[in-house]
Amino acid sequence: xxxxxxxxxxxxxxxxxxxxxxDRYGRENVIVADIRVPENLEEIEPFVKLDVxxxxxxxxxxxxxxIDFIYHLAAILSARGEQNPQLAFDVNIRGLYAMLEAxxxxxxxxxxVPSSIAAFGPETPKDNTPNDTILKPRTMYGIxxxxxxxLGLYYWEKYGLDVRGVRYPGIISxxxxxxxxxxxxxxxxxxxxxxxxxxTCFLREDATLPMMYMPDAIKAITQLAEAPSExxxxxxxxxxxxxxxxxxxxxxxxRKYVDFEVEYRPDYRQKIADSWPRSLDDSAARxxxxxxxxxxxxxxxxxxxxxxxxxxxx
Ligand code: NAD
Ligand code: SER
Numbered sequence: 001x002x003x004x005x006x007x008x009x010x011x012x013x014x015x016x017x018x019x020x021x022x023d024r025y026g027r028e029n030v031i032v033a034d035i036r037v038p039e040n041l042e043e044i045e046p047f048v049k050l051d052v053x054x055x056x057x058x059x060x061x062x063x064x065x066x067i068d069f070i071y072h073l074a075a076i077l078s079a080r081g082e083q084n085p086q087l088a089f090d091v092n093i094r095g096l097y098a099m100l101e102a103x104x105x106x107x108x109x110x111x112x113v114p115s116s117i118a119a120f121g122p123e124t125p126k127d128n129t130p131n132d133t134i135l136k137p138r139t140m141y142g143i144x145x146x147x148x149x150x151l152g153l154y155y156w157e158k159y160g161l162d163v164r165g166v167r168y169p170g171i172i173s174x175x176x177x178x179x180x181x182x183x184x185x186x187x188x189x190x191x192x193x194x195x196x197x198x199x200t201c202f203l204r205e206d207a208t209l210p211m212m213y214m215p216d217a218i219k220a221i222t223q224l225a226e227a228p229s230e231x232x233x234x235x236x237x238x239x240x241x242x243x244x245x246x247x248x249x250x251x252x253x254x255r256k257y258v259d260f261e262v263e264y265r266p267d268y269r270q271k272i273a274d275s276w277p278r279s280l281d282d283s284a285a286r287x288x289x290x291x292x293x294x295x296x297x298x299x300x301x302x303x304x305x306x307x308x309x310x311x312x313x314x
C-alpha cells in the first residue's frame with residue numbers, strides 16, 4: 001500500500017487530487033501538507049503544517065509517516081510570482097531542491113512535480129508547440145519550472161529518484177479557487193456570469209492559451225504517476241493538450257447558458273500570456289503513457305455551469 005504526501009495540498013489542484021487519491025488508497029494513507037492550516041481541519045486530516053523550504057521538516061514528516069510517494073504541488077504561480085519574484089524563487093526552486101534532497105536521503109520512491117506551459121518563452125513556436133523545443137521563459141515562475149524539469153531529470157539519472165511531471169496548461173475547476181496565475185480569468189469569469197455581474201477580463205479578448213478541465217488534470221498526473229518506468233523516454237516535461245481558447249471564445253460559450261457583460265482591460269498578465277504557446281503537441285505523452293483528455297470547451301463549460309449553479313445556489 002502506498003503512503004502518499006501531497007504538498008500544497010490545500011491549493012486548487014490538491015483540493016481535488018487529495019479526495020481522488022483517498023478514494024483510491026484510503027484516507028489514512030494520503031497526508032495533506034501545506035504552509036496554511038485549513039479552517040476545516042477535521043475534514044482535511046491527516047494534515048501536517050509544512051514549509052517546503054525546510055528540508056529537515058520534510059525529512060521528519062516523511063519518516064514519521066512512512067511516506068514513499070509525493071505529489072509536490074506547493075508553488076507560487078505565475079502572476080503572484082511576478083508580484084514577488086523572490087518568494088517565487090524561494091518556494092519553487094529552493095523548496096523543490098529541499099524536497100528532492102529529502103526524497104533522496106529518505107529513499108522515497110517517486111515524486112510528481114508539475115511543470116507548466118510557463119516553461120516556454122517568447123522564442124518558442126506558439127502553435128502545436130513541440131515537446132522538445134526552445135525553453136527561454138522570462139517569468140520567475142517559468143524559470144522555476146524549467147529548473148524543476150532539469151533538476152528532476154538530474155535526480156532520476158544520478159540517484160534513481162523517480163521524478164515525473166506534466167506541463168500543465170491553465171487549469172479550470174469549480175471546487176477551489178485558483179492561486180494567482182495568468183489563466184485564473186477562465187475560472188473567475190464563471191462566478192461573475194452566474195451572478196449576473198459584469199466581468200472585467202485582465203487578458204485581451206483574443207489571447208488564446210492552452211487550458212484543461214480539472215478531471216483531466218487529475219487524470220494526467222495520476223496516469224503518469226502509474227506509467228511503467230520502462231515506457232518513459234521523457235520524464236519531467238510532458239506536454240499535455242486538452243483545449244485551447246481565448247477569453248472571447250470562452251465568453252461566447254458561456255453565453256449559450258447565461259448572458260452577462262464583459263469588458264477587456266489587459267494588465268501586466270497579458271505580457272505573461274503573450275510569452276506562452278497557444279497549443280501544444282502532446283504526442284510524447286500520448287505515445288509514452290496513453291494520455292487522452294476527456295473534456296473540450298463545450299463539455300467543460302456545460303459541466304462548470306451545472307456544478308457552479310448547484311454550489312452557488314443560482
Ligand atoms: P495553488 O496556488 O492553488 O496552491 C499552491 C499551494 O501551495 C497553496 O495551498 C499554498 O498554501 C501552498 N504553499 C505555498 N507556499 C508553500 C510553502 N512554502 N510550503 C508549503 N506549501 C506552500 O496551486 P495549484 O494551482 O494547485 O498548482 C499546483 C502545482 O501545479 C504547482 O506546481 C503549479 O505550478 C502547477 N500548475 C498549476 C496550474 C494551474 O492552472 N493551476 C497550471 C500549471 C501548473
Ligand atoms: N495556470 C498557471 C498560471 O497561470 C500556468 O502555470 O500560472
